[in-house]
Amino acid sequence: MRASRTNTAPPVCGNLPPPSRAMPSVPSEFDLIRRYFTRPVTHTGLSVGDDAALVSIAPGAQLAVTTDTLVAGAHFFPDAAPRDLGWKTLAVNLSDLAAMGAQPRWATLALTLPGIDENWIATFAVGFFDCAGQYGVDLVGGDTTRGPLAMTVTLLGEIPAGAALTRSGGKPGDDLWVSGQPGLAALGLAHLRERIRLTDASRALAALHRPTPRIEQGAALRGMAHAMIDISDGLAGDLGHLCERSGLGATLDAAALPMAALRETGADEALARRCLLAGGDDYELLFAAPPCARDGIEALARRLRLPFTRIGQLDARAGPIQLRETGGSVHTIEASGYDHFIMNL
Ligand code: ADP
Ligand code: MG
Numbered sequence: 083m084r085a086s087r088t089n090t091a092p093p094v095c096g097n098l099p100p101p102s103r104a105m106p107s108v109p110s111e112f113d114l115i116r117r118y119f120t121r122p123v124t125h126t127g128l129s130v131g132d133d134a135a136l137v138s139i140a141p142g143a144q145l146a147v148t149t150d151t152l153v154a155g156a157h158f159f160p161d162a163a164p165r166d167l168g169w170k171t172l173a174v175n176l177s178d179l180a181a182m183g184a185q186p187r188w189a190t191l192a193l194t195l196p197g198i199d200e201n202w203i204a205t206f207a208v209g210f211f212d213c214a215g216q217y218g219v220d221l222v223g224g225d226t227t228r229g230p231l232a233m234t235v236t237l238l239g240e241i242p243a244g245a246a247l248t249r250s251g252g253k254p255g256d257d258l259w260v261s262g263q264p265g266l267a268a269l270g271l272a273h274l275r276e277r278i279r280l281t282d283a284s285r286a287l288a289a290l291h292r293p294t295p296r297i298e299q300g301a302a303l304r305g306m307a308h309a310m311i312d313i314s315d316g317l318a319g320d321l322g323h324l325c326e327r328s329g330l331g332a333t334l335d336a337a338a339l340p341m342a343a344l345r346e347t348g349a350d351e352a353l354a355r356r357c358l359l360a361g362g363d364d365y366e367l368l369f370a371a372p373p374c375a376r377d378g379i380e381a382l383a384r385r386l387r388l389p390f391t392r393i394g395q396l397d398a399r400a401g402p403i404q405l406r407e408t409g410g411s412v413h414t415i416e417a418s419g420y421d422h423f424i425m426n427l
Contacts, residue, residue: 108198111226118207119191123220126188135222137188143240146184150175154231159274164202166291167233168209174314175237176217176295177365181312183247183304184239186217186297191224192234217297245304247369252309252328254398256370259307259379259390261296263289263343264317265354268361272353281348293365299390300367302382310369316360318403318415320368328370331401334394334415337408359405359415370396 109117115130123129128136139145152171154160172189179186191210195203214221219237263285270286272278280286296312303310311324325332336355344354371379376392383390397404402414 109200114198114200114203115224115226118203119221119224119226121211121214121221123222124218126220126222129220129222130224135188135190137222137238139187139240142243144243144246146179146182146239146241146246147236148175148178148239149234149236150178151232151234160231163291164206165209165212168206168211169213169292170209171233171235172210172213172217172219172237173293173295174365175235176213176219176297177293177312177314179237179239180296180300181247181310181367182239182241183245183300183310184241185301186219186237186239188222188238189214189219190236191221192227192236193224194227194229194232196229196231217295241304247300247304247307247310249309249311249324249327250329251307252324252330252370252396253372254330254396256308256372256396257376257392258321258332258334258394258396259367259369259371259392260313260317260340261299261367261388261390262294262364263340264313264364264366265344265358265361266290266347267293267363267365268316268357269344269347269349269354271361271363272357278349278353282346285343286347290363293363295365296367296388298386299382299388302386303367303369303371303379306375306378306382307369307371310367313364313366313368314362316362317364317368318359321403324368324370325396325400325403328396329400331397331399331403332394333397333404333406333412335406338391338393340389340391340393 120130126135126137152158152167152174158167175189176186266286266289269280270283270290273280273283273286274290300310309324309328311320313320321332339355339358341354341358344358349357379390404412405415406412
């Protein structure tokens with residue numbers, strides 16, 4: 083947004099007190115950017131403050147580019163803690179780069195604010211830069227506008243040319259793996275909305291408010307996995323995207339689904355499974371890899387201290403996702419994700 087150049091100097095009239103004493107000073111857009119969104123950068127030629135940022139990418143690297151928006155009322159409660167929101171605004175974008183196997187490098191932040199609440203902005207910035215610092219991201223620019231509360235991050239990452247993990251590389255017979263504990267965030271949301279009462283909501287709420295992007299895992303899976311996606315709209319729905327892009331089907335094993343952390347919240351079994359398969363906001367990695375990579379994947383999980391669970395396999399025939407129950411019966415599962423789930427909970 084370009085600042086208006088009109089209306090800067092008040093007319094000089096003899097008896098009026100200077101405006102600065104008569105009115106509490108309201109920070110301008112530029113004050114806010116300078117105070118809260120200008121930080122030292124570590125790998126950027128020209129950062130916040132000019133008409134565009136300048137960055138250089140390593141020879142032989144490709145840029146991976148992604149954007150995600152969070153809108154108050156749609157993606158978070160308008161009174162959500164600003165520090166968590168700052169973290170999550172960047173973390174959801176980092177998750178997309180993780181799913182490509184890319185190394186995050188630069189971000190821009192477009193912030194739309196209903197008004198100037200400096201305390202809110204300062205706390206949001208703390209959360210944002212916590213996340214940026216942890217994952218080596220320079221904030222190099224953005225836009226600050228007035229309107230209904232929303233934030234958009236564009237994130238750029240580097241990846242050796244040709245090494246990105248896409249959704250389309252799955253092969254028939256590949257194992258399907260998932261990282262961490264999908265379903266926790268959906269349980270946290272249901273608890274927050276008082277649709278259910280968890281006996282221990284702490285991990286579920288942490289998963290909802292402070293998702294951990296799986297950057298290290300994503301990069302380490304290059305050369306091991308054939309295809310990858312991050313789970314933002316529910317495991318079944320996102321698996322559907324991977325299957326569609328790979329031109330394959332999939333069968334999941336009910337007995338193999340990771341349920342332990344969901345059970346520990348006190349959620350009942352049917353709800354826990356539904357959150358695992360169709361919840362949202364997980365930001366875990368779902369990937370396909372050949373059976374010969376099993377030992378390597380297990381070793382990676384141990385090294386990076388995050389479980390990977392083998393939950394099924396890709397099938398040669400394209401079609402709806404199947405779930406094999408413990409007794410051997412097989413049925414089709416709804417690939418519908420987050421929206422459908424939340425509306426029906
Ligand atoms: P322009 O009018 O040239 O687009 P702006 O006045 O919008 O520039 O922004 C001034 C500088 O501040 C630019 O470098 C822009 O990238 C940066 N900027 C604006 N808002 C933000 C923000 N929320 N976070 C980080 N940088 C920002
Ligand atoms: Mg601008």
